[in-house]
Amino acid sequence: SSTLGFQRRFDALRRAQVALAQFGDPAALLDGLHRTNGDPAQKNLILCALVEAAQGDGPASDCALTLLLLALWPGLDAVRRRSIWRRIGTADEVASDVLARTTEAVRGLDMGRVNWIAATVLRNVERDMIRARKRDAAREVMASGADPDDAADSGDAGIGAAGYARLNGAVRKLLGDDALLVIRVAIEGFSQAEVAVELGLTEVAARKRYQRATRRLRDALEKIP
Known part of the structure; x- marks a missing residue:
């Protein structure tokens, strides 16, 4: 069999x-x-x-x-x-x-x-899929005769590549080295265990850092009038 x-x-x-x-x-x-x-x-x-x-x-x-x-x-x-x-x-x-x-x-x-x-x-798999989608979107825009700048924000998340870059910068200003951990988990949808492997952390350490970082982020947001 x-x-x-x-x-x-x-x-x-x-x-x-x-x-x-x-x-x-x-x-x-x-x-x-x-x-x-x-x-x-x-x-x-x-x-x-x-x-x-x-x-x-x-x-x-x-x-x-x-x-x-x-x-x-x-x-x-x-x-x-x-x-x-x-x-x-x-x-x-x-x-x-x-x-x-x-x-x-x-x-x-x-x-x-x-x-x-x-x-x-x-x-690598996810990166290549996003890049392929962006190339396809750019070709579609060129074929349609639309503004090529319209393709710049295609194929990433709903906020687009430019919006994602701004969000990334803002979170880094607030959280420093923990920004990547929060972005990977809260925005990109990776599990804490997956990000722990990427960052060379234990799962316990990643979970504690994520909890501290999200508390800091929540406190910062509450201070915004």
Whole structure:
């Protein structure tokens, strides 16, 4: 059966990758990666092993890629939802684009230049989707003969790229180093755990910093007449 075949390919991965040896089946691996209280560094080692295998050849490569897509799916689903909100495409188009771009990102990842696998892949996929939408919007404007400046704010969030830049600057003035954390969570929709990995923090530290920062932001807003 296909399930038995996948298990056999997974067993081959376990034999080839030390970081995967502790997991008896794919479900155990995914459970370990999705556990919120797991060690981020250990999870990253597992993802590194999967990327290395996915960049190889043969059935084991496809198995590793499938496991990576499943492992990253909570983050990819957040990218999918934000992309639909940005009106990058229909739900089906966005889902297909997310999976295609993730596959491309994994296959082409330079492991010598990447520290955190999940944060890098998710950030690159979302960035590339936004850039592609902006290029499409610019071409549409040029084809219609409208003002090219109208394309400048297309494809980002509802406030547009210029508005986003102004918001980013204003939040940084109020919160300093914690601005990126608040923007990622409150505006861009990333989870605190995802941003913790990106910023090199523990999830507990990120949660405490986010709570302090939002209190400071709320206090500042209350002072505005």
